[in-house]
Amino acid sequence: MARTTLSADAVVDVALRILDEDSPAALTLSAVAGRAGVATPSLYKHVRNLAELRDLLSARIMNEIADQVGEAVLGRSADEAIGALMSAWRNYALAHPNRYAALVHSPEPRTAEAGTRLINIVLATLRAYGMEDSAAIHAARCLRAVVHGFAALESEGAFGLPEKLDESYDLLIHMVITGLHSPRDAGPLP
Amino acid sequence: MARTTLSADAVVDVALRILDEDSPAALTLSAVAGRAGVATPSLYKHVRNLAELRDLLSARIMNEIADQVGEAVLGRSADEAIGALMSAWRNYALAHPNRYAALVHSPEPRTAEAGTRLINIVLATLRAYGMEDSAAIHAARCLRAVVHGFAALESEGAFGLPEKLDESYDLLIHMVITGLHSPRDAGPLP
DNA sequence: CTAAAAAGCTAATGCCATTAGCCTCACCTG
DNA sequence: CAGGTGAGGCTAATGGCATTAGCTTTTTAG
Numbered sequence: 001m002a003r004t005t006l007s008a009d010a011v012v013d014v015a016l017r018i019l020d021e022d023s024p025a026a027l028t029l030s031a032v033a034g035r036a037g038v039a040t041p042s043l044y045k046h047v048r049n050l051a052e053l054r055d056l057l058s059a060r061i062m063n064e065i066a067d068q069v070g071e072a073v074l075g076r077s078a079d080e081a082i083g084a085l086m087s088a089w090r091n092y093a094l095a096h097p098n099r100y101a102a103l104v105h106s107p108e109p110r111t112a113e114a115g116t117r118l119i120n121i122v123l124a125t126l127r128a129y130g131m132e133d134s135a136a137i138h139a140a141r142c143l144r145a146v147v148h149g150f151a152a153l154e155s156e157g158a159f160g161l162p163e164k165l166d167e168s169y170d171l172l173i174h175m176v177i178t179g180l181h182s183p184r185d186a187g188p189l190p
Numbered sequence: 191m192a193r194t195t196l197s198a199d200a201v202v203d204v205a206l207r208i209l210d211e212d213s214p215a216a217l218t219l220s221a222v223a224g225r226a227g228v229a230t231p232s233l234y235k236h237v238r239n240l241a242e243l244r245d246l247l248s249a250r251i252m253n254e255i256a257d258q259v260g261e262a263v264l265g266r267s268a269d270e271a272i273g274a275l276m277s278a279w280r281n282y283a284l285a286h287p288n289r290y291a292a293l294v295h296s297p298e299p300r301t302a303e304a305g306t307r308l309i310n311i312v313l314a315t316l317r318a319y320g321m322e323d324s325a326a327i328h329a330a331r332c333l334r335a336v337v338h339g340f341a342a343l344e345s346e347g348a349f350g351l352p353e354k355l356d357e358s359y360d361l362l363i364h365m366v367i368t369g370l371h372s373p374r375d376a377g378p379l380p
Numbered sequence: 381c382t383a384a385a386a387a388g389c390t391a392a393t394g395c396c397a398t399t400a401g402c403c404t405c406a407c408c409t410g
Numbered sequence: 411c412a413g414g415t416g417a418g419g420c421t422a423a424t425g426g427c428a429t430t431a432g433c434t435t436t437t438t439a440g
């Protein structure tokens with residue numbers, strides 16, 4: 001029966017639900033097929049193999065992050081934009097910890113393209129600080145590393161102490177904004 | 191033959207070599223057994239299962255990082271210590287990308303304990319900035335997130351652009367140091 | 381010297397991904 | 411309206427891996 005129900009996108013949808021409701025380890029083709037109401041080998045008509053499904057999943061997730069971060073930045077600029085950007089990014093990871101854990105930062109084209117969308121949003125935001133070209137790239141990398149590090153650790157439950165994580169993140173935002181205002185060649189501080 | 195050759199530690203050694211020479215995905219009990227010159231089920235005399243082997247591996251790696259970071263900080267303080275700490279941490283990830291990728295930040299006791307060693311080193315370093323208690327915890331979390339984010343992304347090969355990564359990291363160190371000198375309640379900048 | 385424990389082995393089970401080859405319905409074509 | 415084609419589904423089979431059970435051998439403690 002050439003039903004029109006299933007497609008690569010639909011398979012990714014199912015995989016996302018498994019990810020959200022179970023764990024990254026529960027993401028098997030068997031589980032996806034079971035939930036889609038289909039025999040396992042049927043999935044191969046839509047997806048080359050498990051590795052490709054993971055790639056598609058990563059790309060989808062990265063695009064969702066770019067969407068949310070892009071929306072958060074709309075209509076803001078400079079410090080306010082940085083804060084909104086960082087909060088939106090972290091909030092995505094908090095709302096979907098398993099998705100964030102499943103996100104792979106590989107050179108795989110689809111995910112890389114979505115990653116480029118995200119980086120471009122960051123670069124655009126940095127223009128408010130007068131950063132261009134190389135300087136902006138370095139700063140964007142730092143911003144990305146900072147947010148990713150916190151989000152990854154937090155969604156893994158790696159922060160054990162009782163101190164409030166919101167406060168830690170506020171501090172981090174503050175540190176980033178301070179750093180952006182202090183150009184690299186400013187030399188040592190007083 | 192109750193040979194004295196194999197032990198849990200030796201199994202972890204073999205697993206580390208597989209990790210270094212192949213990939214995280216190549217780390218199977220079969221591969222470990224093969225390289226150890228033993229049948230697969232024999233490993234269960236030393237390790238409860240694959241999950242425990244991964245935990246032991248994580249703990250080993252985390253301890254190595256703590257060792258290197260602790261050594262880097264020795265005899266330095268304040269800004270110089272922060273820079274040395276951040277460089278040593280990143281250098282470990284660069285030297286052993288697969289180990290860094292295999293590192294899991296779970297609440298698993300052994301790894302958590304090694305992680306505590308590392309955090310204590312960071313906390314001690316922060317004391318040079320007059321930070322204590324809660325403030326130091328928040329700052330330590332930020333430092334950890336910053337370094338982990340950069341190291342994780344770099345060792346995954348996530349930075350695609352041609353700009354030199356050393357320069358990006360220098361900027362990141364600069365940003366962190368600047369942020370540490372600017373207390374949270376300093377208010378907006380000029 | 382002996383007995384028990386430590387550490388190894390083979391065999392067997394079950395899950396998973398993947399491949400091969402078959403079947404059937406939906407739809408387009410004439 | 412008949413028929414053929416292909417997308418999309420299915421069953422069966424294969425091979426890798428983790429894990430368990432139960433046996434055997436070697437140390438080593440007493």
